[in-house]
Structures are given as structure tokens and as C-alpha cells.
Amino acid sequence: MKAIVLLGAPGAGKGVQAALLKASLGVPHVSTGEMLRERIRQGASPEAVAGAVQSGELVTDEVVNRMVEERLSRSDAANGFILDGYPRTVAQAEHLRDWLERRGGREVVVHLVVDYNIVIKRLTGRRQCPRCGTLYNVFFRPPLVEGVCDLDGEKLAIRGDDNELVIRERLDAYDRQTRPVLDYYRSAGIRVIDVDAGAASPEGVFGEISQAMK
Numbered sequence: 485m486k487a488i489v490l491l492g493a494p495g496a497g498k499g500v501q502a503a504l505l506k507a508s509l510g511v512p513h514v515s516t517g518e519m520l521r522e523r524i525r526q527g528a529s530p531e532a533v534a535g536a537v538q539s540g541e542l543v544t545d546e547v548v549n550r551m552v553e554e555r556l557s558r559s560d561a562a563n564g565f566i567l568d569g570y571p572r573t574v575a576q577a578e579h580l581r582d583w584l585e586r587r588g589g590r591e592v593v594v595h596l597v598v599d600y601n602i603v604i605k606r607l608t609g610r611r612q613c614p615r616c617g618t619l620y621n622v623f624f625r626p627p628l629v630e631g632v633c634d635l636d637g638e639k640l641a642i643r644g645d646d647n648e649l650v651i652r653e654r655l656d657a658y659d660r661q662t663r664p665v666l667d668y669y670r671s672a673g674i675r676v677i678d679v680d681a682g683a684a685s686p687e688g689v690f691g692e693i694s695q696a697m698k
């Protein structure tokens with residue numbers, strides 16, 4: 485069982501790379517951010533969880549670990565999966581390590597490295613189709629018609645936490661709580677593939693990841 489762990493700041497392109505990896509490897513894309521937003525939409529999350537997501541702080545390890553365990557125990561994840569946005573703390577990384585060890589699995593960590601200024605533009609310019617999930621960016625990948633999905637004509641949405649104040653908090657949480665996860669993996673002897681995800685197109689970045697994983 486191979487766990488592909490995508491690490492990188494918000495806006496590094498984890499979601500886009502996860503979608504490309506899913507299409508090429510045929511294993512599920514597990515995004516904790518998406519799962520949390522879906523639960524909040526359905527009114528199935530406690531206030532504290534919704535509050536953390538809205539303000540850009542991390543949800544507790546306990547809540548996220550339980551949610552991920554449930555997801556990874558489903559049959560479609562038996563041969564592997566792509567983790568996008570998890571683990572985000574060393575405690576989560578340790579939890580995943582234990583879980584995989586018990587199942588004879590291992591992590592392959594892909595670290596998407598991006599400059600701070602690019603991240604800000606990616607996040608402030610990000611738009612998504614609420615129906616089909618296609619991602620756009622008003623600066624880098626605008627839709628053919630402003631504000632409308634190319635594929636199904638749906639009005640594009642801006643994520644509630646993609647505003648400047650919350651973006652600052654999310655980047656801060658990344659620096660304080662998630663960056664140490666890279667050191668955790670390096671010192672545990674787990675391979676970390678560093679990829680420059682700033683300059684190249686998503687397809688170019690994907691090519692680099694595929695090459696390094698061979």
C-alpha cells in the first residue's frame with residue numbers, strides 16, 4: 485500500500501497535482517479540506533470545526549485523524565491513495581505512520597515548493613466550479629467567460645477562506661505546524677521528493693513528480 489503524501493503551502497497546487505495523480509494511478513484522492521468543507525455544508529460538523537476552517541486555523545488532530553482513518557479504511561483505498569492536506573502536524577504524521585505500519589504500507593512524500601508571492605496570487609485568484617470541481621485562476625488560468633465554468637456553465641465560486649486575512653493565517657499555520665512535518669519525514673528516513681511547483685505549468689510539475697517516482 486503506497487500513500488502519496490502531498491506537502492506544500494496552501495496554494496502550492498496540491499489539489500491540482502492530486503487530481504492528475506489520481507487520473508494516472510487510479511487511486512483515490514483524499515483531501516481533508518474538501519471533506520471538512522463537505523461536512524460543514526451538510527451541517528454535520530461542530531461549531532468549533534467550522535470556526536477553525538473559516539478562520540484558517542487547523543482543526544484538532546483528533547477530529548482529522550478519525551476522519552482520515554474512516555476514509556482510508558474503505559475498500560477503494562486498499563492499494564493506495566493520495567493525501568492532499570494531510571498530515572498537517574507532526575502528530576498527524578505519526579498517526580499516519582502507525583496506521584500504515586500496521587498494514588505494511590509506506591509513504592512517498594512529494595513536497596511542492598512555491599514562492600510566497602505566487603501563493604498569494606494563486607489563492608486570491610482561485611475560483612472553482614461548485615458543480616464539477618474544476619479549478620480556475622483569474623490571473624493564471626481564467627475561464628473563457630469571466631466567472632463561468634467552461635465545462636458546464638455554472639457560476640464559479642470563491643472559497644470562503646480565500647481572503648487576504650484568512651490566507652495570512654493559513655500560511656502562518658503552515659509555517660508553524662506543517663513545515664516541521666518535512667523534518668519529521670526526513671529524520672525518519674522517508675524519501676521526500678522536492679519539486680519546484682512555482683514556475684512550470686501544472687502538467688510540467690506533474691511530469692517532474694512522475695519522473696521522480698519511477
Ligand code: AMP
Nearest residue numbers: 516517536537541542543548569570572
Ligand atoms: P485545505 O483545503 O487543505 O486548504 O484546508 C482548508 C482548511 O481545512 C484548513 O485551513 C484547516 O482549517 C482545515 N484542514 C484541512 N486539513 C487539515 C488537517 N490535516 N489538519 C487540520 N486542519 C485541516
